[in-house]
Amino acid sequence: MPEPLRLKGIPASAGYAEGPLFNLDPDVARYRSKATAADERLALDTAIGTATGRLAKLIQATEGDAADILEFQLAMLEDDALTGPAFAAIAAGQPADAAWRQALDAEIAGYETSDQDYFRARAADMRDIRDQVLRALSDDSAAAAPAGAIFYGEDIAPTRFLETDWSAGGGIALKAGSAASHVAMLARSRGVPMIVGLGAVGLGAPPADLVGVALLDAEHGGIVLGPTRAEVEAFRQSSSSFAARRSRAETFLARPAVTKAGTAVRVQVNIADPSDVDGIDVSTCDGVGLMRTEFLFGKTLPDEETQYRAYRKVLEWAGDKPVTIRTVDAGGDKPVPGFTVEEGNPFLGLRGIRLSLARPEVFRVQIRALLRAAVHGNLKVMFPMVAVWDEYQRAAALFAEEQAAFAVRGVAQIMPPLGIMVEVPSVAIAPEVFSEVAFFSIGSNDLTQYVMAAARDNASVAHLNSIRNPAVLRLIASVAAFGRAQEIPVSLCGDAGGDPAAIPALIEAGLRELSVVPAQLAMAKAAIADVSI
């Protein structure tokens, strides 16, 4: 009996699956060369037809974003400009599989070298198209996975995910992959457990030897192959406890969050990209407590129109509910080429509002986009990393100047309420200095790391980085009390807000407004319902 193999990965879609491992990366499918070029041509033509037919059938059974991905692949496959070079290579004496691979690899290379993220990401679609036809060419009919299998391999194509019947269970464990991929998004929406980032070595053995049952824990991010009896027992318990927690939490999702004692708590969501709201039913939350804007600041600084559209999209989604947008918080662990500066100690350096004030020409573009977007909903704007009153005043003055300039030109705009993040200890210790801000939002991740002097990206001091340290909780309670006394709204938008273990302490500290990542919304509401305050 071989030893169990255990690997750690990153959860991409929470859940548990137990089943046989199915190898996603079989040995290169064997293609039998044909006798003549005419036969090669016929083989490729037939394979393209098979792949096209499969796609068309999949499209029938799919909707939304997934259908759009497939429509794009189908249109590509039906385009002679894609298939032409392969047929030309066959006429020149190449076998069908090599001809197709060469033609597609040339296209793929074109996408991979694009300087735009969006076009680069399409390379994955092109690889998917290539492999679908290669599969059809080698008549790889043995590629069907057994029901309830755990798909294991380098990466998984969207079409492979969509044509799999997940009703019998099963899951996905990838050596590479990304929690932000299309497939991860689909897996979350369908409740298919998935982990990514197992590493290049993976389970270590040649795939053919990976037989036996595997346990996939996509709540914590791990997989075990050939588990002991005790491991199977423990796994099944965690799995049923997770299912019970999830189904219990789901019943809370549609309802407003209330504690056992009847105290109402507003629960908002944190988002990092406008498309994050696409999968959220707006009626299940009280608005957006934190919309990050760093995503806009990729390789180039975003123009006003790009920002305006991104903000407007989320504001229109939220309707009357508030959307709190944070001005760009670059720097620290979030460098932006051409904007942030290299520093020895970036967490204590030129980041957040400090950087925005140092680069007013960049900041003013964001301010103009926010003023215009405010017309389309219930916008609130907050500044990150404020340490002294002067910073807030200068930022607010820039808003006033841009508003005045718009007024002269007759541009539609509204001045949103301006608040600040509470993450630098100076604000948490002396909130009275900031009694004129419209609201406070506690950034518990940064507040904790600054109070405890423990960098949050350093695993060796992770044990110090706890929001439940009495010093951190006392600061939070003091800000909440100050807000109550002065009638200044106080919310919390750090990771702790969605952590069921931290929620009781936060409510006890006086907070009545939390903002959590969308995936934690149901669990957070369920945890609030257990609090007896």
Added chain:
Amino acid sequence: MSAAAEATVLITHEVGLHARPSVKFTKLAKTFSAEVEVALAANGPWFDAKSIVKVMAAKAPKGTVLHIRAKGDGAGEAVGALVELVRRDFDEGVDHARTA
């Protein structure tokens, strides 16, 4: 004598002439019998507007002025319809965002 038409339009779609808009664009182009081409500059290079491979290969980001030209039957209608599609942001405004 065959008709010819040419026009320009600004791409305002957030990520440019990308996958979903390209599918719509080429599908619409194919409904016309005229020969239709697109380019990112007045002096070319010109790409076949009915080929999604070619249209995607143009990698036109947001803010690009797209040149569209056609010749043959219904050239004017073809250019007009395609310009309208780009101008309507490929019918992907807020409505799409809400239902996606």
